[in-house]
Amino acid sequence: MKNIISIGWNSWLKRHKESILLFDSIAAANEIAFILNGQWDGCNGVIIAKCDQVAVNTAAKLLEATWCYQGASKAVLDRVTTDELLRRYAMGERNFINANLRCTVLASVKLSEINLSYAKLSWADLSQANLSKADLTAADLSEANLSRADLSKAYLMRTNLTKADLQQASLRGANLSSANLSEVNLTHADLRGANLALADLRGANFNFCNLSGANLTGAKLIESDLVFALQ
Template sequence: MKLFSGSTSDVLLFDCAAAASEIAFMLGGEWDGCNAIVVPSSDKEAVNAAANLVGASWCYQGASTALLARLSTNELLRRYAAGERNFANANLRCAVLVKQNLSQCNLSYVKFNWANLSGVNFSGADLTSADLSDASLNEANLSLSSLHRTLLTRANLSLANLRGANLFKASLNDACLDKADLTGANLSFADLRGASFDDANLTGANLTGAKLTQGQFSVAVEVNQ
C-alpha cells in the first residue's frame, strides 16, 4: 500500500521517543532520536493508523497547538549523559532537577512550570518560548542562554547567572531576580512589571522598550538603559 506521495517532506511530532522510533520504522521515515520523524508528504490516515497501533498522539511540526512529549527526569538525564541535546517540546512540569547539567540543550517550548531547577546549569541552552512560570531557578546558570519569549512569570531567579542571556520579549511579571547577575543581558521589550531586582547587577543590560512598574529600580541596582 502506498502511504506517501509527492516530493516534499513532513516533520511529525509524537508524544514520546519510543513511539516516534516505532512509527518511523512502520512508515519508512527518518527518526531524529527524540520525538520527531521526517517522512515524505504524508497520508494523515496512515499516520493515524500507525499511531493508534502504538497508542501514541501526534501532530505536525509547527501546528498551532504544540504536542508536549512525556519525559521523566530520569530519562532526560540518561539521554543527556548519552550525548543527546534535543528535548524540544518536552513536558517536564514539576520536575526536580536540582544542580543538574543541561548546558547547550535545545529546550525550546519545554514545559518547566512549577519545576525545581535550583542550581541547574542551563548555560548556552535554547529555552525559546519555554514555560518556566512559577519555577525555582535560584542560583541557576543561564549565561548566554536564549530565553526569547520565554514565560518566567513568578519564577524565582534570585542569585541566578544571566550574563549575556537573551530575554527579548520574555515575560518576567512578578519574578524574583534579587542579586541576579544580568550583566550584558538583552531585556529589550521584556515584560518586567512587578519583578524585583534588589541588589541585581544590570550593568550593560539592554532595557530598550521593556515594560516596567514606576519606581521599579529605586533600589540600588546597576542599570544601563
C-alpha cells in the first residue's frame, strides 16, 4: 500500500511540476519568460518549471504587469475586440488563452484550430462560426449562441455550456468529456462519434439530435430527455 501511495504521489508531482502563468500583456509575458528562464507561448502565457511567486511578483511589478495561474476565474487580458481578434487570427496567431470575449459578436467567422481554452465567452454570438478543431478546454460558453456552428473535432473538455444554444450545430467527433451541458439546446445537433463521458447533460434538449456512436459513459442525464434523440 505504501508503495502504491508513493507512486501515486510522485505521479501527481510530475504532472504538476510545470506552471502556466498568464499576464495582462503579451509583451510582458515575453519579457518575463526571459527573466524567469521560462518558455513564452507566443501570446500572454509563460511556462516555467517551478513557480517562485516572489520572483514572479517582482518581475511583474518591474514591468507593471498583473498575472494569474492558467485556469483562474479572472481574465487578466483586457477585453479583446472582434476586429483585433480577427486581425491577429488572419496574421496566423492562434493562441487566445484566457481571452475576455464576453458578449462578443463573432457570427459566421472562420476560427478553425483557434486556442480559446479558459476564455470567457459567456453570452457571445458564435452562430454559424467555423470552430472546427478549436481548443475550448474549460472555456465559459454559458448562454452563448452557437446555433449552426461547426464544432467538429473541437476540444471542449470541462467547458461550461450551460443554457447555450447549439441548435443544428455540428459537434461530430468533438471531445466534450466532463463538460457542463445542463439545459443546453441540442435540437437537430450532430453529435455523431462525440465523447460525452462524464458530461452533465441534465435538462438538455435532445430533440432530433444525432447521437449515433457517441460515448455517454458516466454522463449525468435524465433518460427521458433522450426520447426524441436519434441513436
